[in-house]
Amino acid sequence: MAADEQTGRDASGVRRFSDTYRxxxxxxxALLPVISFLGRLxxxxxxxxxxxxxxxxxGSLATGGVVACxxxxxxxTMGPFVGRLADRRGQRPVVLGFSLLNAVAIAVYTLGAVLELPTPALVVLAVLAGASIPGIGPLARARAVPLVRGAGGDDRLVNTVLSLESTMDELSFVLGPALVGLAAVAGHPAYAFGAAALLVAVCGSGFALHPTGRTVRANRETGQGPRARGVRQRLPREVIVxxxxxxxLGVLLGACGAGITARTExxxxxxxxGLVYAAMGVMSAVVGLSMAALxxxxxxHARWRVATAxxxxxxxPLVWTDSMTGLYVVVTVFGAVYAPNLITGFALTERSCPPRRLAEGMTFAASAFVGGQAVTLAVAGRLAESYGPGAAFALGSAAAAVAFLVALAARPGADGGADGGVRGGVHGAGPVAGHPSATRTDGRSPTTGPGVTRGAAGR
Structure with a gap:
């Protein structure tokens, strides 16, 4: 009898979990997650x-590393600017313009590499290709969160949104390198870059033109927020922390990436x-989806401290792993902490950012992570060459320890932070004071039925 009750509780929990994602x-x-995934690939x-x-x-690995960096x-550098522009002008024109520009920039960069242009020219073309990235991943978060909040969704649903988005990020960073590898085997890596240019042009434009692309613009036109009051909302200290x-966290992942490459060599x-990276990414994606059940x-803040610790x-254990079997096991287990750290970081950003600066906050958070990872790849690579893979892994562990100290130093609720600030501090309370969905310009409460948002989303 007890076993039947336990089975019933488990089944009920699974149903609640799946219902949350539905x-x-x-x-x-249903279309938005598909095109946003393909657009960020x-x-x-x-x-x-x-x-x-x-x-x-x-013919030079060093040149490849410099250009990639x-x-x-x-x-x-440009990510936060793209987010700020989307906050001010709306996502639709910004994402559309940057998607088309990025497609051209990728094509020109690829052509320059195939023509074997000098390294300085390739660096310039690479900077342009990176600077024109439309930031669909963080902007998808900044778009979906107001949709959920505007329909009366609570923090539980917002956390589910962030879990889903981080899982799509993980899958893209598993599938993306795999597609490049297949293109290299089939003939040349440039084939994958041609596909990337086509994808960002088509799916980036699709993301921009999706009916939900009006969300940010519509919120801006309600007359609420800093522009209407003639002031610019200050970001709380929590966001900077x-x-x-x-x-x-980016330093940790960059160091681990260099260490994995050096160890396999x-x-x-x-x-x-590549397979070791894939094992880490798959584990991270699975754990990311399950975060919605917490x-x-x-x-x-408790999640942040646990995740960084x-x-x-x-x-x-990566420092001392000296076999392929051990590397697969340790890296797969380690992958379980990747998504929780990212999801929690984006959730803290969402809770702390003024709603009218959400896109900027999300793109800045993504840029902070990518920046730490990019710079560290070059440094950790040289460290691994000079002192072995263990040195690169040790650098990553040290960075994680510092991230844990940062999480410990953060004070919940301080100057409008998460757990008690901008969002009102009450989990599961639906629309809260200070959020665009909390009040309407006519003074009445917003309609919170999900049907309203489904109509806006455009099925």
């Missing part, structure tokens, strides 16, 4: 593929590096 899809429409393809493409055409730094934590199986009483502890 509710999120009901708010966004080119980012993973060109980030990973740049090293392969330029190394193939120039330039591409990432272009993305990091989270960004610092994400930089060190040391073991005489360099071709296994109880609301397990607050964001787990990253520091689970990365330590």
């Amino acid at each position: 509710e999120v899809i009901g708010h966004t429409g 080119p980012v993973a393809m060109i980030q990973f593929g740049s090293v392969l493409l330029v190394t193939e055409t120039s 330039a591409l990432a730094l272009g993305q990091v 989270v960004r610092v934590g994400l930089v060190f 040391e073991l005489g199986q360099p071709g296994q590096a 109880p609301e009483r397990f607050g964001l 787990a990253a520091a502890l689970l990365s330590l």
